[in-house]
Amino acid sequence: MAILKVKDVSKRFGGLKALSDVNLSVEENSVHAIIGPNGAGKSTLLNCLVGKLIPDTGSVLFDNQSVLGREPYQINQMGISRVFQTPEIFGDLTVMENMLIPIFAMRDGAFRMHAYETIANEKEVLEQAEAMLEEMNMADKRHMHAASLSRGDKRRLEIGMCLSQKPRLLLLDEPTAGMARADTNNTIDLLKQIKDERDITIAIIEHDMHVVFSLAERITVLAQGTPLVEDTPENIRGNPKVREAYLGEAA
Amino acid sequence: MLGLNKKDTSLLIVVAILTLLAPFILNPFPSDSAMAQFNAGYPDLMQRFVIFGIFAIGFNILFGLTGYLSFGHAAFLGVGSYSAVWMFKLLSYNVIPAIALSVVVAGLFSVLIGYISLRRSGIYFSILTLAFAQMSFALAYSVLSNPKFNLTNGETGLQVYADDPQILQGANAPDLPHLFGLPMRATYTMDVGAWSFDFNAGYYLCAVIMMVVFYLAIRIFRSPFGMMLRAVKSNQQRMNYTGLNSKPYTLAAFVISGMYAGLAGGLMAAMDPLAGAERMQWTASGEVVLMTILGGTGTLIGPVLGAGFIKYFENIFSKINDNVLHSWFAFLPDGLEDAVVFIIHPFIGKGWHLTLGILFMLVVIYLPGGLVEGGQRLLNWIRRKSVGGDDTREGKTEPAE
16 A cells, blocks of 8 residues: 555746656555656655645645645654754754654644653653664763764664654655765664564665665656656666666766 | 752752842841942842842743743833732732732733744844834833823833722731732841841742742753753754644743743832833843853853842942042052052943953853853862862752753
8 A cells, every 4th residue: 555645746946847747656664765866856855745845736645644735743743754864863962862852742742831740750751762772772872962973873863763753654865875885884774674673664865876776675766857767676777768867877 | 859850959959048048148248347348138139139030040941942032031021010010009019919910911921922023033033022122112111101091101110109099908008019918128137246137028039939930940941841942942943853843832931931021020010119111121131131141041050140140240340439449449559549440440330331241251252151161160170179089979059951
């Protein structure tokens, strides 16, 4: 069953047609990669999925509910978590607090005036955060300021924060951009582990072919705002149209 | 204790002891000695210490936690004062309904201003709040003071007149603000040898209220709500993509700090039943910003220290005049004495703002964490100096954060 359906989505910025008639569906519990050369409209598409942009035409359905016109926090509450190209974490807060916030958000909703309670008494939330830190191998860093983590650790933390909300769909925007090879491989391993251990759908936008071909089960190639092909990695690799449009020199 | 951890409890206890014993602590010099002018233990000044402490604690909940810098908080202070005086005029001189109303009205007023100002952040938010505060000042100073509808009594300031209704004012009740019959001006003076200490009813009312709201501020700082406010400051983008709506969080912080300001304004009127528009002017808003930054933004105790620091120097420096200076430097040869007095002259009396400006610059440049950071550095330095290196001992008054 498709958990995310994008139908006939178009988006214009002035004279530039960023997306035209994009149709895409992401199957539940799969890893779906969206690739394409620079300017293909990958980021625009992603922003339409999370509520940052509203497409001019078309619809975006998550679990058969439209996400259009909803604020990013409402879309998150529906079960979509997003990982950013540069890790977006709470730099001034400790690693532990970073992990607590999404869990509170999941439990209490978009706003709750819990001004008189003490965090130290929220045993259940603390346990969940602790467990997620263990899973991310970051328990020893729990008192560190998140801003002082290494790039790879920031990424791990961000992914952990997203996972702690038990999302049904995890959106990753170039998760290994600007990373050293070792950090990239660690991130790939982490994502593989997440895919194997959880009931989760992952949609990933990526430049790095190494990452795409080691993770994806389906690949959509976007070029000039329209999907060129959608297929399995093996077929994409051999597809001459794709080679021409995108892989050209890389393959 | 009281649902606080050990560190916060000891901080609260230290603050409680200091405020309760303030009449002794602030009067260290015998009353007829030359140093007596540095004594700060008189009721009027002690009241201002705690009232501005409350104001700054509330301001810090907004500015210290969410990072939204409001330049219009004096508007809530003024609104609180006007509400309290109106309560004196209509009901009675009892301070409880007056203070309660000032908190409520300031809260409602801050919902309105906050809702509009928080549509923007950063410098635009500051400018919006400043604009609102100046509009409130103009309203209070002239617009809402005309013969047909006199809400604020303009330049003269709002005060209680003999022909006001005061429907609940009993026949025997004191004719000035009181707490169930205990006048706020009641002062018991204790003479011990050459020293004299003033125990003022109004000060102790303010001090108890400050301790309560300080305790509430600690609770807010340690609550999930407080953490969310720090998250607003740190990364709103991540917050929105984590399923949290940052707008109600910032509005709630704004309203809470507005209510603290209203409480301070109400207490000010309860100590002296007069409310003037100048209380809402932008200089007053700027003062609380200075207090918070000087003391230590985002720390628990910093704003209180900053408020005390500024109010102390405001009173002490502005009292020193050339005659006092001449008497201090009388031991110098005449020409030199005049020269020294000439140099110091601009920094005292009415020029004390110059001193404040220099102190503020020094703090911001060398101690960005304010007086709290200064205290922590001092503690660390002393700890490093003490032999044996007993690292197990924790600094007791070292504030959290």
